[in-house]
Amino acid sequence: MSEEIVPVTKFLEDSFVYTCTFEHQRGHEQFIPQHVLAFQFSGETHIQNENGKLILKKNQILLAQKNQLAKTIKIPDSNEVYKIISVIITDTVLQQYAMNNSILKDKNYTGEKTFLLKPDILLKSYFQSLLPYVEQSEKISKQLATIKTYEAIGLLLNLKPTLKSFLFDFSEPYKIDLEKFMLQNYHYNVPLEQFAKLTGRSLAAFKRDFTQTFKTSPRKWLQEKRLTKAYHLIQEKKHKPTEIYLEVGFENLSHFYSAFKKMYGVTPASIQSSS
Structure with missing residues (x-):
């Protein structure tokens, strides 16, 4: 393994995220506020979302819709580093792209929120072209970031024209069954504001409906x-306990231990040793 490769997670102009690591890691981001297009150069990313588990493997592309919850685990290969580049596709960029290219959305998107794409040579070459930016640069201009994001949008539409309704759906989450949603998603460690948004409510309405329901x-x-x-x-x-505190929605182990003891009168370790 090359000694020149340094483990890193780098953000460039809120448009590109580059991660390179040698270690098995759990991702921190659990709320996806914008569309994400990701290419797995090496290793695997295991994604857990509302539809179950998805594995992004080497040389595969993932497209994830905005406004959803997801947990990720980054897994290096036995003889390769974990390496991935994600392109963040914001509504602002999409709206400008749609205006520049006279794109009109014909219907709201109702399909899968996260899925894998088999990249063509153009998309593969595109992600290869991003490597010098994310590996050699500490920053790029906003103008250049926008140009490269426009390129990604164009290549996606070239690969799969039906993605138009996925990309250019600017509608906000609509009001859904709060009880069903919370029972499915309580284990995501996100602010109440994000739970509120995903159920189609203001924070005040979310708290009111929640109290009435639960x-x-x-x-x-x-x-x-x-x-x-x-x-x-x-x-x-x-x-x-060390294996599950993040899985059930706690941010750190010490808070998990103290909350557990307060509720049950014993520590998680004592439950483990007696079981």
């Missing part, structure tokens, strides 16, 4: 639900 506050319910799930995983499934 007869308690969102923060209390979330903590109790996450701790109940953690207890089950430790007691019944024999998982270690």
Whole structure:
């Protein structure tokens, strides 16, 4: 392995994210606010979202829709570093692209929110062209970032013209069943504002509807639900506390331990040792 390669996660002009690592890592970002187009140069990315698990493998492309929750795990190959480049495609850039190219959206998108694409030679060459920017530069101009993002949009539409409704759907999340959504997504560690947005509500409306539905506050319910799930995983499934605290929605181990002991009167480790 080359000694010149240094593990890094780099952001360029809020448009490109480059990650290179030798270690198995859990991703931190769980809310996807903008469309993401990602190319896996080496290693694998395991993605968990509302539809289950998806694995992005070497030389594959992933397209993820904005306004969704996802958890990722970065896994290097046995003899290669983990390397991926993501292009963040914002509504601002898409709206300008649509205006410049006289694109009119014919219908709202209702298909899969995250899926894999088999890249053609043009998209592969595009991502190769990004490597010098993300590996050798600390920053690029906003103008250049916009040009390269426009190129990505054009290549996507060239590869799959039906992606027009996916890319150019600027509608906001609509009001959905709050109880069903929260029972499916409580384990995502995101602010209440993002839960509110994804259920099609203002924060005030979310808190009001939540209290009416669950007869308690969102923060209390979330903590109790996450701790109940953690207890089950430790007691019944024999998982270690260090393996599951992130999975159930806690940000750090110390907070998980203190909250668990406050609710159950014992530490997670004591539950593990007695099970």
